[in-house]
Amino acid sequence: MHAYLDNHSAAKPCSSALERMKPYLEDEWGAFFSPHQKGIEQAHALSGKVEALYDFVRAKPEDRFYFASSGADAIQKLLDHLYLEASRKEGKTRYIASSLEDAPLLHGLKRLEELGCHAQIIPAREDGRVDLKELEEAIDPRTALVSVSFAQGLTGVIQPIEEIAGICRKRGVLFHVDATYAAGKLPLEIAGDYLTFAGDRMHGLKSSGALFAKSSVPFPSLGSSVDVPSLAALSAAAQQAVLSMDLMGLETARLRSRFEEGILEEVPGAKVLFADSLRLPNVSLFTFAGVHAEALLYALHRKKVYATIGGVYHQHLHRLLLACGEEDAGAVSFCLSRYTTEGEIDFAIAKIGEAVRFLQSLSGGL
Amino acid sequence: MHAYLDNHSAAKPCSSALERMKPYLEDEWGAFFSPHQKGIEQAHALSGKVEALYDFVRAKPEDRFYFASSGADAIQKLLDHLYLEASRKEGKTRYIASSLEDAPLLHGLKRLEELGCHAQIIPAREDGRVDLKELEEAIDPRTALVSVSFAQGLTGVIQPIEEIAGICRKRGVLFHVDATYAAGKLPLEIAGDYLTFAGDRMHGLKSSGALFAKSSVPFPSLGSSVDVPSLAALSAAAQQAVLSMDLMGLETARLRSRFEEGILEEVPGAKVLFADSLRLPNVSLFTFAGVHAEALLYALHRKKVYATIGGVYHQHLHRLLLACGEEDAGAVSFCLSRYTTEGEIDFAIAKIGEAVRFLQSLSGGL
Numbered sequence: 001m002h003a004y005l006d007n008h009s010a011a012k013p014c015s016s017a018l019e020r021m022k023p024y025l026e027d028e029w030g031a032f033f034s035p036h037q038k039g040i041e042q043a044h045a046l047s048g049k050v051e052a053l054y055d056f057v058r059a060k061p062e063d064r065f066y067f068a069s070s071g072a073d074a075i076q077k078l079l080d081h082l083y084l085e086a087s088r089k090e091g092k093t094r095y096i097a098s099s100l101e102d103a104p105l106l107h108g109l110k111r112l113e114e115l116g117c118h119a120q121i122i123p124a125r126e127d128g129r130v131d132l133k134e135l136e137e138a139i140d141p142r143t144a145l146v147s148v149s150f151a152q153g154l155t156g157v158i159q160p161i162e163e164i165a166g167i168c169r170k171r172g173v174l175f176h177v178d179a180t181y182a183a184g185k186l187p188l189e190i191a192g193d194y195l196t197f198a199g200d201r202m203h204g205l206k207s208s209g210a211l212f213a214k215s216s217v218p219f220p221s222l223g224s225s226v227d228v229p230s231l232a233a234l235s236a237a238a239q240q241a242v243l244s245m246d247l248m249g250l251e252t253a254r255l256r257s258r259f260e261e262g263i264l265e266e267v268p269g270a271k272v273l274f275a276d277s278l279r280l281p282n283v284s285l286f287t288f289a290g291v292h293a294e295a296l297l298y299a300l301h302r303k304k305v306y307a308t309i310g311g312v313y314h315q316h317l318h319r320l321l322l323a324c325g326e327e328d329a330g331a332v333s334f335c336l337s338r339y340t341t342e343g344e345i346d347f348a349i350a351k352i353g354e355a356v357r358f359l360q361s362l363s364g365g366l
Numbered sequence: 367m368h369a370y371l372d373n374h375s376a377a378k379p380c381s382s383a384l385e386r387m388k389p390y391l392e393d394e395w396g397a398f399f400s401p402h403q404k405g406i407e408q409a410h411a412l413s414g415k416v417e418a419l420y421d422f423v424r425a426k427p428e429d430r431f432y433f434a435s436s437g438a439d440a441i442q443k444l445l446d447h448l449y450l451e452a453s454r455k456e457g458k459t460r461y462i463a464s465s466l467e468d469a470p471l472l473h474g475l476k477r478l479e480e481l482g483c484h485a486q487i488i489p490a491r492e493d494g495r496v497d498l499k500e501l502e503e504a505i506d507p508r509t510a511l512v513s514v515s516f517a518q519g520l521t522g523v524i525q526p527i528e529e530i531a532g533i534c535r536k537r538g539v540l541f542h543v544d545a546t547y548a549a550g551k552l553p554l555e556i557a558g559d560y561l562t563f564a565g566d567r568m569h570g571l572k573s574s575g576a577l578f579a580k581s582s583v584p585f586p587s588l589g590s591s592v593d594v595p596s597l598a599a600l601s602a603a604a605q606q607a608v609l610s611m612d613l614m615g616l617e618t619a620r621l622r623s624r625f626e627e628g629i630l631e632e633v634p635g636a637k638v639l640f641a642d643s644l645r646l647p648n649v650s651l652f653t654f655a656g657v658h659a660e661a662l663l664y665a666l667h668r669k670k671v672y673a674t675i676g677g678v679y680h681q682h683l684h685r686l687l688l689a690c691g692e693e694d695a696g697a698v699s700f701c702l703s704r705y706t707t708e709g710e711i712d713f714a715i716a717k718i719g720e721a722v723r724f725l726q727s728l729s730g731g732l
Contacts, residue, residue, distance in 0.1 A: 004404065010397035018391055025384055025571070031376035033678035036667040038370065069435030069573060072591065080446075084480055107589060114450055205391070206593040207435060207573030223473060225438065225679055227572040301402040312399035313591055 002304035003348035007201070007282065007337040008153040008181055009308055013233070014203035020049075020236035021205070024229040032226040045228050049235035056238035057179075057212050058189040064219040067231050068209035071180050071198025072104035078176060078194055078211055079108040079145075081220035083115060086144035086174070093117040096138050097147045098130040098159070099323040103313045105147055105178060117144075124324045128157030128274040136167050145174045146192075150182035153201075154310050154317055154333040155324075156283025157274050158182070161191045168192060174217060184241035184338075185248055185280045193217040203337070204237035205230050244338045252336050253281035255345050259334065260284055262349035267356045273326060282336040285317075291330035291359045293317065299355040300332075305348045307334045330356075368670035369714035371700040373567070373648065374519040374547055375674055378705060379599070380569035386415075386602035387571070390595040398592040411594050415601035422604035423545075423578050424555040430585040433597050434575035437546045437564025438470035444542060444560055444577055445474040445511075447586035449481060452510035452540070459483040462504050463513045464496040464525070465689040469679045471513055471544060483510075490690045494523030494640040502533050511540045512558075516548035519567075520676050520683055520699040521690075522649025523640050524548070527557045534558060540583060550607035550704075551614055551646045559583040569703070570603035571596050610704045618702050619647035621711050625700065626650055628715035633722045639692060648702040651683075656726045657696035659683065665721040666698075671714045673700045696722075 004012075028045055030038025050065065059065065068074035079095075086092040095109055099121045109119035122135045130148055139146065146168050151158045161177055168175035175192030182188060184202035188195070190212050199208030207230040213219045241248075263270050269289030288296060293309045300307055309332055310317035317331050334348070370378075394411055396404025416431065425431065434440035445461075452458040461475055465487045475485035488501045496514055505512070512534050517524045527543055534541035541558030548554060550568035554561070556578050565574030573596040579585045607614075629636050635655030654662060659675045666673055675698055676683035683697050700714070 002403070006397075006400055006402065006404065009400045010395060010404065012395050013391050025379050029376060029378050029566075031372075031566075031679065034372055034375045034672070034674065035663065035677075036372065036672040037368070037670065038372065038376065038672055069439060070591065070593070072589065073435060073439075080477075084477070088481070103589065111446075111450075115454070200395075200397075205573075205595070206591075207571075207596050223438065223469060223679075225436070225572075227436070229571070230573050297401065304403065306400070306402040306404055308400065311401075313397065313589075 001343070001347050002306065003344040003351070004306050005334040005336060005340070005348060006306045006308045008333070008335040009313065011201055011203045011337050012339060013205055014237055014240050016240045017204050017233035017237040021229040021233040024232055028228070032228060042226070042228050045232060046226070049232055052235045052239050053210060056188060056242060057195055059212055060215065062215040063190060064213040064215065066211040066220065066222050067226055068211055069207055069227065069230070071178070071196060071201070071209040074196035074209040074211040075104045075178065076108050077220055077222060078196065079112060081218060082144050082174070083112060083117065085218045087117055092142050092144035094140065094143045095119045095145050095147070096122060096135065096143060098122050098149065099124050100130060100152045100159070100315065100320065101147065101149055101178070102153065102180070102315060126325045127277045128152065128155045128324050129277065130159055130164070132160060132163055132167065135164065139167070139171045139173050143173045145176055147176040147178065150177050150179040150188070151186070151280050152320070153181035153335070154283070154308065154314055154320060155274050155285050156279040158186070158278040158280065165191045181280065185282055187245065190214055199230070199234045199237060202237050202241055204234040208234040210234065247338050249281055252338055252340065255340055255342060256282060256284055256336055258342070259336070259345045259349065262345070263352060266349055266353040269360065270356070273321070273331070284334045286332055286334065288330040288332070288356045290363050291356055293330045293332055295359055296330055296332055296355055299359060300351065303351040303355060305351045307332050309333070367709070367713050368672065369710040369717070370672050371702060371706070371714060372672045372674045373703040374699070374701040375679065376566055377569045377703050379571055380603055380606050382606050383570050383599035383603040387595040387599040390598055394594070398594060408592070408594050411598060412592070415598055418601045418605050419576060422554060422608060423561055425578055426581065428581040429556060430579040430581065432577040432586065432588050433592055434577055435573055435593065437544070437562060437567070437575040440562035440575040440577040441470045441544065442474055443586055443588060444562065445478060447584060448510050448540070449478060449483070451584045453483055458508050458510035460506065460509045461485045461511050461513070462488060462501065462509060464488050464515065465490050466496060466518045466681065466686065467513065467515060467544070468519065468546070468681060492691045493643045494518065494521045494690050495643065496525055496530070498526060498529060498533065501530065505533070505537045505539055509539045511542055513542040513544065516543050516545040517552070517646050518686070519547040519701070520649070520674065520680055520686060521640050521651050522645040524552070524644040524646065531557045547646060551648055553611065556580055565596070565600045565603060568603050568607055570600040574600040576600065613704050615647055618704055618706065621706055621708060622648060622650055622702055624708070625702070625711045625715065628711070629718060632715055632719040635726065636722070639687070639697070650700045652698055652700065654696035654698070654722045656729050657722055658725070659696045659698055661725055662696055662698055662721055665725060666717065669717040669721060671717045673698050675699070
């Protein structure tokens with residue numbers, strides 16, 4: 001028995017993604033650009049699958065789509081393009097992002113800074129949402145892009161995307177939404193100008209990501225080679241996510257409640273963060289008084305409960321909470337998926353209780 | 367029955383690549399960076415597989431490796447990095463490439479030109495090799511990189527890599543070798559400073575590529591997320607390629623000879639190009655007098671013989687031949703793999719004969 005509650009680091013590829021991909025690995029493995037049977041197969045293969053991805057984000061037929069090799073690739077391609085179009089050609093060298101963003105965007109901004117651009121990071125408020133007032137004040141005529149995630153992966157807090165889109169529209173600034181953690185948990189749409197997401201956080205493959213753009217905004221021209229097997233898998237994952245949206249909103253949300261109630265009952269000094277904010281239905285962020293997060297994560301790993309405290313790809317949870325003005329007393333993020341079972345939840349509650357009580361006893365209790 | 371002779375556009379993923387990948391799609395699908403069981407599995411998964419890739423290019427342990435999402439990605443990451451390190455910081459804004467290079471490098475150079483760099487394209491000689499004298503003359507103190515493919519994919523001509531490496535060493539200029547078409551056909555090594563190749567042209571997956579660098583040269587730091595399934599497949603494809611190197615050098619080369627002799631015997635006005643140059647054992651480039659290449663390609667497609675005249679991802683064969691000072695009279699490239707059978711070859715000879723004779727009869731013969 002184990003409980004995998006780290007689905008925002010990686011989510012198990014769903015069987016329909018693997019099944020959908022299979023024929024393009026075994027039989028129809030030609031190059032997309034070949035003007036003969038093995039290429040034509042690839043073009044046929046795309047038919048319906050790209051449309052499913054358009055449906056997934058409710059894109060219009062005239063909107064643009066680039067199939068990326070990961071969520072990070074989607075973001076990098078967008079930033080590379082905007083650097084050329086907005087920064088070099090129009091002198092718009094300022095990039096605005098929330099302090100809640102993940103490594104791919106932050107690395108991309110770091111690279112832009114090496115190229116002479118300026119990245120401005122907008123703080124978050126105590127409710128885990130980006131500070132709209134600060135964001136609006138940061139925008140100036142040299143702003144190339146505002147980038148904010150649809151939802152933060154470790155806190156689960158949903159960001160005020162519609163309001164930010166309104167601000168950006170009013171100020172004539174491009175707006176990118178990274179929907180990596182919202183994809184498959186909430187219905188999506190291209191609320192801003194650009195939308196990206198990663199396949200491996202929505203039960204697709206690591207080799208997949210997507211960049212969508214409204215028809216009205218600059219869009220990179222990015223060659224003609226397409227990794228059809230990975231795209232097929234992403235398309236299947238998207239369709240499966242839509243079919244499972246009710247499951248996610250009802251059953252996964254119910255399990256999350258069971259988890260939070262169980263922990264609060266079972267574990268002394270436990271507190272759910274951002275419980276009053278609008279959150280994804282599958283994320284639970286706890287602090288445990290008198291416990292070091294790293295020690296707890298390690299103890300949980302030994303007990304086969306897999307969770308995260310961020311770092312590396314994610315933001316460090318510690319820094320994330322500081323950014324929101326929260327005290328970080330043993331904060332650990334638990335992230336369910338539609339495959340999470342009640343058995344896993346009950347197992348996790350028991351094991352977390354054991355681990356926290358043991359660590360609290362070492363540190364002299366509360 | 368059909369004959370797939372377009373293996374330099376895409377090569378069938380080998381069964382050992384698919385088998386090697388499978389457990390990482392179905393069971394060990396965690397994130398590489400997670401500090402718990404599902405992440406540790408990923409680190410274990412890499413053990414041995416990265417070493418196999420080092421062995422494949424005879425890299426030293428201190429040499430550097432980046433797992434790319436494609437051959438194009440490997441090249442782009444290298445150019446992006448050199449732009450920052452050599453062009454921005456040291457003012458080295460000149461990039462030299464042969465006129466034989468493929469779309470990924472040419473697109474990359476185009477982007478560098480948009481960033482204010484200068485790309486100089488070195489012509490090829492009549493023997494299909496890059497002109498070393500012109501190359502050496504092009505190098506100046508502002509040269510950031512020389513980039514030449516190990517072998518050209520459509521002509522099969524092997525380039526004088528060792529000599530170019532010597533020139534670059536002498537002149538203190540970085541040298542990148544794209545080994546995409548040589549990988550799996552010839553033993554590789556990092557002859558210059560950087561080596562790249564693509565998985566899908568060596569019976570791996572489209573979602574894989576590699577960038578190697580000597581330990582002494584600048585190398586990008588490129589994040590921590592690794593697509594383990596695709597890397598596992600590439601590793602298996604590399605090992606399989608090494609095991610099949612004799613097969614490639616003997617049996618595939620024999621089939622290529624049978625193909626060329628058969629065509630020359632069967633088809634009036636047929637000529638093998640670059641037959642006297644050092645070539646890959648699996649590529650055959652023909653011209654057919656009195657025939658339009660496009661018409662022939664289409665006729666062959668109807669007869670289920672799949673070949674290429676370049677374009678899109680590859681160079682256009684037409685332009686490639688002009689670059690070598692060759693007249694393009696119905697040039698078509700045929701590219702075998704270790705899976706090509708004698709039956710396919712004989713089928714192809716017969717069908718090519720039919721198609722060429724028919725098209726020649728339409729155009730009034732020779």
